[in-house]
Amino acid sequence: MTALTLEDARKGLASQPFSVLLGARVASFGNGAATLELDIRDDLLQQNGYLHGGVLAYAADNAITFAAGTTLGPDVLTGGFSINYLRPAQGIRLVAEAKVLHSGRRQATCRCDLYVIGEDGTTTLSAAAQGSVLTRNGPTR
Numbered sequence: 001m002t003a004l005t006l007e008d009a010r011k012g013l014a015s016q017p018f019s020v021l022l023g024a025r026v027a028s029f030g031n032g033a034a035t036l037e038l039d040i041r042d043d044l045l046q047q048n049g050y051l052h053g054g055v056l057a058y059a060a061d062n063a064i065t066f067a068a069g070t071t072l073g074p075d076v077l078t079g080g081f082s083i084n085y086l087r088p089a090q091g092i093r094l095v096a097e098a099k100v101l102h103s104g105r106r107q108a109t110c111r112c113d114l115y116v117i118g119e120d121g122t123t124t125l126s127a128a129a130q131g132s133v134l135t136r137n138g139p140t141r
Contacts, residue, residue, distance in 0.1 A: 004074060006030065009066055012074065019062065022055065026066065032100035034066035039093055040116070051089035051116065051126075060112045060129035063098035068108035068133030071100050079107065081131025089126040091116035101130075108133045 009029040013019050013036075022044070027035040036059055038044075046052045060083050069076050098112035114127040 004029070004069060008074070009034065009069070012069075013062070013066075016062075018058070022058065024059070024062065027095070029066060030070055032067060032070050032103070034063055034070065034098050036063045036066065036096045036098075037093055040089075040091055048088070049090065051091075051094060053083075053085060055094065056085065056089060056114055056127045057083050057129075059094055059096035060098075060114060060127065061131070063096035063112045064110040064129065064131045065133050067098035067100050067110045067112075068103070071103035071108055072106075072133065072135040073137060075136045076108075076133050077136060079132040079134045081129050083127055083129040085127045087124065087126055089114075089116045089124075091118040091124070093117040094126075095123075106135050 006029045009026045013026050022038050024038045027037045044055050065078050095115045098110050100108050100110050102109045109132050112129040115123050116126050
């Protein structure tokens with residue numbers, strides 16, 4: 001398998017219409033980790049003015065899958081994930097930092113921390129997620 005590059009990851013994200021709609025960007029990619037970012041806009045907020053939990057879940061899901069792609073290759077799908085919302089997300093940018101905890105031949109387990117950057121530059125941990133990613137390539141039973 002040829003190693004994927006940051007440019008490969010950016011092209012992959014750009015091919016996802018929902019990611020384009022949200023304005024997500026791959027900030028870093030490689031060595032068992034990936035970081036996705038998106039600007040927080042009014043149309044992504046819930047009724048109390050916080051970033052909608054679905055946007056946080058999207059970012060966790062994609063960051064986890066991209067991180068796993070650094071070890072499993074490009075043909076991967078999320079097997080499942082869980083997310084814990086720790087505090088309301090308010091700010092100007094969401095940053096989802098994922099890393100591979102363990103990777104086998106067909107599956108990787110990853111963790112993702114989701115931070116919000118405030119207008120004053122402060123960083124606040126808003127959610128944490130963990131998930132598994134499966135490759136569609138490899139041996140079958």
